Amino acid sequence: MENAEAQVQKFDEGASCTACPAGEFNLCAGRTAKDQLAALLRPSVQTIPARRPICRAGEALDAIPVICKWWAASAMTLPDGRRLILSILLPGDIVSSALLFESEIRFSVEAVTDVEYRMFDRADLQTLLVKRPHLFSDLSKIWIDEKNQADQLALELGRCSADERIARLVLNLWKRLSARELVQNQAMEFPLRHHQIADAMGLTVVHVSKVLSEFKRAGVIQMDNRSMTILDLPGLRRIANVR
Amino acid sequence: MENAEAQVQKFDEGASCTACPAGEFNLCAGRTAKDQLAALLRPSVQTIPARRPICRAGEALDAIPVICKWWAASAMTLPDGRRLILSILLPGDIVSSALLFESEIRFSVEAVTDVEYRMFDRADLQTLLVKRPHLFSDLSKIWIDEKNQADQLALELGRCSADERIARLVLNLWKRLSARELVQNQAMEFPLRHHQIADAMGLTVVHVSKVLSEFKRAGVIQMDNRSMTILDLPGLRRIANVR
DNA sequence: CGTGAGCTTGACTTGTTTCAACCAACGTGG
DNA sequence: CCACGTTGGTTGAAACAAGTCAAGCTCACG
Numbered sequence: 001m002e003n004a005e006a007q008v009q010k011f012d013e014g015a016s017c018t019a020c021p022a023g024e025f026n027l028c029a030g031r032t033a034k035d036q037l038a039a040l041l042r043p044s045v046q047t048i049p050a051r052r053p054i055c056r057a058g059e060a061l062d063a064i065p066v067i068c069k070w071w072a073a074s075a076m077t078l079p080d081g082r083r084l085i086l087s088i089l090l091p092g093d094i095v096s097s098a099l100l101f102e103s104e105i106r107f108s109v110e111a112v113t114d115v116e117y118r119m120f121d122r123a124d125l126q127t128l129l130v131k132r133p134h135l136f137s138d139l140s141k142i143w144i145d146e147k148n149q150a151d152q153l154a155l156e157l158g159r160c161s162a163d164e165r166i167a168r169l170v171l172n173l174w175k176r177l178s179a180r181e182l183v184q185n186q187a188m189e190f191p192l193r194h195h196q197i198a199d200a201m202g203l204t205v206v207h208v209s210k211v212l213s214e215f216k217r218a219g220v221i222q223m224d225n226r227s228m229t230i231l232d233l234p235g236l237r238r239i240a241n242v243r
Numbered sequence: 244m245e246n247a248e249a250q251v252q253k254f255d256e257g258a259s260c261t262a263c264p265a266g267e268f269n270l271c272a273g274r275t276a277k278d279q280l281a282a283l284l285r286p287s288v289q290t291i292p293a294r295r296p297i298c299r300a301g302e303a304l305d306a307i308p309v310i311c312k313w314w315a316a317s318a319m320t321l322p323d324g325r326r327l328i329l330s331i332l333l334p335g336d337i338v339s340s341a342l343l344f345e346s347e348i349r350f351s352v353e354a355v356t357d358v359e360y361r362m363f364d365r366a367d368l369q370t371l372l373v374k375r376p377h378l379f380s381d382l383s384k385i386w387i388d389e390k391n392q393a394d395q396l397a398l399e400l401g402r403c404s405a406d407e408r409i410a411r412l413v414l415n416l417w418k419r420l421s422a423r424e425l426v427q428n429q430a431m432e433f434p435l436r437h438h439q440i441a442d443a444m445g446l447t448v449v450h451v452s453k454v455l456s457e458f459k460r461a462g463v464i465q466m467d468n469r470s471m472t473i474l475d476l477p478g479l480r481r482i483a484n485v486r
Numbered sequence: 487c488g489t490g491a492g493c494t495t496g497a498c499t500t501g502t503t504t505c506a507a508c509c510a511a512c513g514t515g516g
Numbered sequence: 517c518c519a520c521g522t523t524g525g526t527t528g529a530a531a532c533a534a535g536t537c538a539a540g541c542t543c544a545c546g
Contacts, residue, residue, distance in 0.1 A: 076394060080484065082402040086394055098390060101383035106391055140344035143386060147341060148349055150393035151319060151329055157400035158445025159325040162534070194493065202401025207534055209494060241323065405502070437525065447503055452526060 047116045050191075054095070054109040054117065063119035064099040067091055071112035071191055075199065085200035087149060088112070088192070090176055097142050100125060113191045157202045160241070165201040166211050167240035170221065174230060190228035215239075290359045293434075297338070297352040297360065306362035307342040310334055314355035314434055318442065328443035330392060331355070331435070333419055340385050343368060356434045400445045403484070408444040409454050410483035413464065417473060433471035458482075 045068070048054055054065060054072060072089040074096065086107055089095060095109050100122060129135055156165050177188045192200075194208045201208075215221045220236050222229040230236055237243060288311070291297055297308060297315060315332040317339065329350055332338060338352050343365060372378055399408050420431045435443075437451045444451075458464045463479050465472040473479055480486060 076398045078398065078402060078484070084398045084401040086397060098387045101380070102387055107394065137344070144341045144345055147390055147393060150390060150397060151350065154329060154393060154397045154400055155319045155321065155327045157397055158327040159321060193491095195491095204535055205493085206495090206536080209492095210534090213494075241321070436523090438523095448525085449504080449527090450502055452524095453502095456526075 044119045045116060046119060047114065048111045050111050050113045050115075052111050054111060054115070055105055057106060057108045059105055060103040061099060061105055062103065062123070063121050064097075064125065065095040065109065065117045065119055067093050067095070067115060067117050069116035070114060072109055072115050072117070073112050073196060073200070074107045074109045076107045083199045084202060085196060086153065088173065088200065090173075091180060091182075094142060097139070097146060100129075100139070112196065162201070162203055162207055162211055163214075163239055164241050165203070166197065166208065166215075167236050168242070169197065169201055170228070170230070171236060171240055171242065186231070186233065187227060187229040189226060190223065191226050287362050288359060289362060290357065291354045293354050293356050293358075295354050297354060297358070298348055300349060300351045302348055303346040304342060304348055305346060305366070306364050307340075307368065308338040308352065308360045308362055310336050310338070310358060310360050312359035313357060315352055315358050315360070316355050316439060316443070317350045317352045319350045326442045327445060328439060329396070331416065331443065333416075334423060334425075337385060340382070340389060343372075343382070355439065405444070405446055405450055405454055406457075406482050407484050408446070409440065409451065409458075410479050411485065412440065412444055413471070413473070414479060414483055414485065429474070429476065430470055430472040432469060433466065434469050 044063075046065075055061060057076065067089045069091055072095070073085045074087045074089060075083050075085045077083050087093075089109070095117075096105060096107070099105060103122070129139070156168055160168065173190075174183060174188060177183050182188060194205050194212070197203075197212075198205045198208045203211075212221075212223070215236075216223065218235070220230070220232045220239065222231055287306075289308075298304060300319065310332045312334055315338070316328045317330045317332060318326050318328045320326050330336075332352070338360075339348060339350070342348060346365070372382070399411055403411065416433070417426060417431060420426050425431060437448050437455070440446075440455075441448045441451045446454075455464075455466070458479075459466065461478070463473070463475045463482065465474055
């Protein structure tokens with residue numbers, strides 16, 4: 001994970017904010033707002049090792065976690081243990097904007113890698129929102145984006161084949177990492193375990209392994225020590241059935 | 244559809260509002276708010292026949308449709324025509340609260356049966372929201388509920404069997420109709436075509452038919468002319484794998 | 487050095503889809 | 517009022533995608 005420093009730097013400089021595409025939010029709409037936030041709210045920074053839970057479904061939180069470094073994932077669980085990852089959380093991502101209005105978190109969040117995150121106090125954020133009402137438009141963008149992501153996931157789970165789903169997951173991460181300038185010539189950090197890919201796309205570990213092997217064999221992607229290179233982007237797009 | 248009158252009455256009296264469970268919203272948190280809304284906003288009422296689109300994905304709307312009578316459904320479509328119904332919209336349901344902040348609707352909405360709905364002007368609603376800031380808490384409840392529904396759907400599509408999914412769909416509709424007092428001793432109107440159930444749960448028409456036949460054969464449900472009776476609620480719960 | 491987590495591979499099973507034929511109900515136009 | 521096409525539902529056989537089971541491998545780590 002050579003570009004850890006790059007990740008920290010991006011976030012701390014607010015670069016991941018200015019670079020973020022329309023609809024993506026990083027709790028900082030531009031450098032100034034981000035600096036204001038950090039100054040006004042003095043969020044507490046926390047670090048948690050890989051695979052450890054950041055918070056559990058049903059828990060009450062007075063603060064909203066925002067991912068700063070590396071990856072986390074939010075997941076729901078059925079009573080019998082079946083799990084679905086709702087979203088892979090990248091640096092700059094707010095864990096759940098519902099936490100601005102409700103203290104109970106509906107899903108659990110866990111670290112994919114070692115993760116650094118900041119807790120923004122809800123009350124502070126709310127008063128800030130009242131003082132700077134223009135932030136509402138940013139907020140609504142995050143809201144809408146969260147909902148769109150959820151709808152898109154449902155569509156993929158309900159109507160796409162395993163190949164399509166996995167290709168789409170890769171393309172989605174690639175797009176989001178590109179926006180954060182975390183992709184150098186088609187290569188990106190890819191710390192996800194097969195187990196997590198399976199949970200994210202409603203598949204089994206075994207099948208994920210088979211599909212990814214097939215992608216590699218076909219020369220579409222390449223993976224080595226927790227990083228992935230897209231060798232044939234049009235090919236991957238074709239498999240994913242997009243655009 | 245014998246209780247059409249009941250449905251109209253419920254909505255027009257605001258009964259579906261007072262009866263709605265925590266987290267459910269009907270654009271009217273209690274009778275007074277609803278009357279205020281109707282008086283202040285003079286929404287235009289529209290009627291549309293079954294199977295006809297109310298609006299299409301990508302369209303720009305200056306008004307937010309709210310279902311008044313009968314059922315509608317929101318759906319997303321893949322470029323090759325595969326479809327997923329995101330949500331079955333019942334009387335009192337707002338089509339998409341994202342429309343409060345964004346004019347482009349991300350999915351299409353179509354009438355399941357003949358449907359009556361009202362269009363609430365976005366600008367009017369926004370000024371109302373500014374004048375009555377306490378409405379924000381109602382709004383956030385709808386928001387959060389919409390997101391939870393979407394996450395729940397993803398979980399079901401990703402991790403539940405066909406039997407479970409269909410049982411859960413039935414239970415979900417039963418719960419929501421109960422809250423609107425549209426269920427008399429376990430019997431409810433059920434205008435959904437197999438085709439729509441399939442699109443809602445990511446299955447094929449043929450398989451839906453087989454699963455429903457099996458439910459009937461096992462004496463769990465009973466269906467006749469567009470209405471469904473749950474004969475064995477605990478049994479259905481067991482199949483659905485809930486609680 | 488042993489242990490456990492993660493990945494791969496092959497054989498087999500199963501749930502769901504696909505294909506196809508058929509039936510019932512309904513509305514429309516002759 | 518009948519003939520007809522259309523839409524929606526049912527059923528069975530065959531095909532297929534993904535899951536399950538099982539074994540073996542690598543690698544990191546205490």
